[in-house]
Amino acid sequence: MASKLTPNCAIILSFFLFSLIYVTSTKAQLETLFPDNVKVEAGMTHIHFFFHDIVSGKNPTSVMITQPTSSSKTSFGMMNMMDDKLTEGPNPSSKEVGRAQGLYAASCLGELGFMQVMNLVFTDGAYNGSVITVLGRNTPMHATREMSVVGGTGQFRLARGYAVAKTHTMDYTTATIEYDVYVTTQ
Numbered sequence: 001m002a003s004k005l006t007p008n009c010a011i012i013l014s015f016f017l018f019s020l021i022y023v024t025s026t027k028a029q030l031e032t033l034f035p036d037n038v039k040v041e042a043g044m045t046h047i048h049f050f051f052h053d054i055v056s057g058k059n060p061t062s063v064m065i066t067q068p069t070s071s072s073k074t075s076f077g078m079m080n081m082m083d084d085k086l087t088e089g090p091n092p093s094s095k096e097v098g099r100a101q102g103l104y105a106a107s108c109l110g111e112l113g114f115m116q117v118m119n120l121v122f123t124d125g126a127y128n129g130s131v132i133t134v135l136g137r138n139t140p141m142h143a144t145r146e147m148s149v150v151g152g153t154g155q156f157r158l159a160r161g162y163a164v165a166k167t168h169t170m171d172y173t174t175a176t177i178e179y180d181v182y183v184t185t186q
């Protein structure tokens with residue numbers, strides 16, 4: 001009985017061990033590279049930061065490039081181009097880790113809803129120079145929004161995953177959004 005099962009067991013066991021070693025080394029590598037803001041869970045890299053969309057004042061980082069249609073109650077037709085700062089903490093003066101470059105376009109007639117497309121350009125640590133590309137639907141009045149990670153470059157080549165956005169604070173000048181991005185490149 002035991003000898004019959006041996007070949008299969010050996011294959012399964014070695015596959016399991018290989019997977020375990022592979023996941024463990026990836027996790028250890030990433031945690032060494034990014035001890036502060038990265039946790040690896042089940043093969044996913046978790047990146048956490050705050051996004052600051054500054055639409056007015058002396059130094060806006062987000063500008064309206066098309067006006068909404070005049071009859072719209074949901075800003076339909078409005079588009080903003082952004083180069084928004086990404087920081088480690090919620091305070092805009094905390095350490096900058098990257099920029100969100102792209103646009104959000106009000107594409108929903110029924111509520112405030114954006115088609116958001118952006119490159120998360122990392123400018124710090126071992127992610128410096130790497131990019132995660134996000135494309136998704138963002139309804140800013142909802143507590144939690146999820147957008148797709150559709151690709152990446154550098155450390156994030158072939159990235160897939162998702163970004164979860166939650167409004168931290170919002171006023172007439174600035175929206176501060178907390179982002180949790182989960183990606184895998186495996």
Ligand SMILES: *[C@@H]1O[C@H](CO)[C@@H](O)[C@H](O)[C@H]1NC(C)=O
Nearest residue numbers: 122123124125126127128129
């Ligand atoms: C990021 O990379 C750029 C270009 O290689 C370099 O000039 C800059 O000093 C790097 N920044 C950090 C914080 O490592």
